[in-house]
Amino acid sequence: MRIVRKGAPGYDAAREMNNARFDLKPDAIYYCDNQHDAADVVRRLGMCSRKTGIRVRAGGHQHEGMSSGDGVSVIDISEISRINFERRSGRVWIGAGAELQILYGATDAKRRLFPGGGCDDVHIGGLVLGGGWGFYTRHLGLCCDRLKAVRLVTADGQSIEVSDKIDGDLMWALRGGGGGNFGVVTDFFYELDPWPDGLERPSNFTIQWNRRSLIAEVMAEWATNFPVSADNRLTSLLQITLVEKELDAPEESDDVPLLLEGTYIGTAEQTEAALAELLPTTFDKRYRPKTASGAGSIVHTGFRHSHARRQYGPPRREVVRMAGQLDRNGLAAAPADVQSTCAGNPYPHKVSGFMPKTNIEKSQSGSGQPVHTPDPALIETVHGIFNEPAAPASKVRRYLSLHSLGGEVFTNETYRRRSAFPYRDKPFILQPEAWWADPDDTAATREGLDFIARLRERLAPYSEGGFINFPDRDLTGPDQRDRNALLRPYYGEENLEKLKQIKARMDPNNLFDFPMGIPPTD
CATH class of the missing domain: 3.30.465.10 (Uridine Diphospho-n-acetylenolpyruvylglucosamine Reductase; domain 3)
Structure with a gap:
């Protein structure tokens, strides 16, 4: 086991996390090689008279920075990777x-x-x-x-x-x-x-639309058909981006208003046929979808080539501008591959996550095929937001991702019964994101945070709940003192009470605590 304490060589690198919006200073980071190391650290810290809080960090991608904190002890399990x-x-x-x-x-x-x-x-x-x-x-x-x-x-x-x-x-x-x-x-x-059997590899795909005017039409067709498709082999994500201007022939580094990406467990030919069926009015055969053979993650299997247009980080020009500069910790602020903003680079960002109020419903026609009727008001609101051009030369990338659910998430009763995830009937997850390059740029920080706050407010009449993998400590408003109110959207009332009871049994002294952590039963 390796321990890096505050002030020791390598401390600044050790405390770095994926979201550079946070500049947190834990007392120590404990790098565990195995379960025995982790148990030893927990026993040691549990007996410590100071009773410093313990945070657990696997990769440091907690969007609100809560796998670390000022003055806490971090148990880092990134090296338990066998x-x-x-x-x-x-x-x-x-x-x-x-x-x-x-x-x-x-x-x-x-x-x-x-x-x-x-x-x-x-x-x-x-x-x-x-x-x-x-x-x-x-x-x-x-x-x-x-x-x-x-x-x-x-x-x-x-x-x-x-x-x-x-x-x-x-x-x-x-x-x-x-x-x-x-x-x-x-x-x-x-x-x-x-x-x-017989499949060489699953297929990844992307389709782009270059016109903001198509947002409502594409979103409506996607939200109606993709979450309830009888073909569960296809899972997709629709990204809607606030762009400065529309381009007839975007370069690879340019954002486009609409990007659909996903994976189909089948051949490229089967993928194209499925997409044409699910997008009967917005799929244009003159512009064939890009497909690439490859299993696993979208990023790992060809993203940087056929999927390079979707970037998770700041606008490309800001990454280029920052390249060669040093951040406050003396670390390189930009990667050599500026497209790969998903690949381990600590950029400041703010995300949120919630569900539409509409649900997938079981068919009343006797076909057994579930149906989903999206809320037109939600679609029109999103269309209006993203038809407002981005400010010229904005330093912030702002977009909304729709992650399709349905399929086994909806139909499998065993999964419903055996997990704390409460939103099995939802058609998709809404994830607003804002990314920028420089954590010390107060104007860009304010622009990014304001975008998420305004989008959350405008979509509030048509959305509910939350997704704990996309944590947003501001989801319920600025007053975060009521932990129950903060967590209720993520788990629901009934599940939250059960989780608190289990927490009280497993960790009655709340050794593992953080601002969005589950508290023991009152």
Whole structure:
């Protein structure tokens, strides 16, 4: 085990997190090599007279910076990253610190489907425990749905294994209850499905529309058809971006108003046929979708080539401007590959996440096929927001991503019963995002935060709930003292009460606490 304390060499690099909007200074970071190390640290800190708070960090991608904090102790499990397959099977133990890029490489080699996310530098610890959306979600369920067991260090430093047979209530909480609440999860156990026989690789795809005037039409067609498609092999994300101007022939570095991307567990030809069926009026065969063979995450399998247009970070010109400069910690502020803003680069940003008020409904026609009727007011509001041109030379990239649900998330009753994720009937997740390059640029920071606040306010009449993987401490307003009110949108009243009871049993002294953490029962 390696310990980096405040003021020691390497401390600034060790405390860095993915969201450079936060400049937090923990007392110490404990890099654990295995579950034994994590248990030793928990016992040591639990007996410490100061009782400093403990934060658990797998990769540092918690959008509100809550895997760290000022004056806290950080248990870093990023080095617990082993991936151990049982011979000739899809049964695998995965370390909580495993990066998706590495994990997808391992599962691809075994021709197995892992229900992970779409950004290859994310480590799976927080992703799985928060529920986890990815490009196989409609076919496999959320990341947490396929989880069979975990290895956990409890608040009193004990190492245990948890499954549905061994403490089913705790296992329920670990599927979607959020990371860092009930102990230190060091390993996850999965049984992974094989790729379909005869399939060389699943196919990734992108389609773009260059006109803002099409936002309402495309969003309506996508929201009506994609979440309830009978073909669960297709999972997609629709990104709507605030652009400075429309371009007839955008360069790869230019944002476009509408971008659809996803994965189809089939051939490129099958992918194109499915898209044409689901987009009967907005799919133009003159502009064929870009498809690329490749399993795993969108970023890992060709994103930087056929999918390079979707960037998660600041506008390209701002990354270029920052290149060569140094940030306040003396670290390089921009990557060599300025397109790869998803790949481990600490840019300041603000995100939120919530659900539309409309639900997927079971068909009343006897066909058995679920249906979804999107709210026209939601669509028109989004259309209006993103038809307002971005300010010239804005330093902030602002967009709204719609993550499709449905499929196994909606239909699988076992998944409903065995997880704390409360929004199984929702057609998609709405995720507003704002990214900028320089954490010291107060004007850009204000512009990004204001965009999220205004969008959240304008969509409030048509949205509800939250998604703990996309945490927003301002979701319920500026007063964050009422922890129950802050967390209720994410879990619902009933689930939150059950989670608090489990928290009281597992961590009665609230050793694992953070501003959006689940408190013990009052």
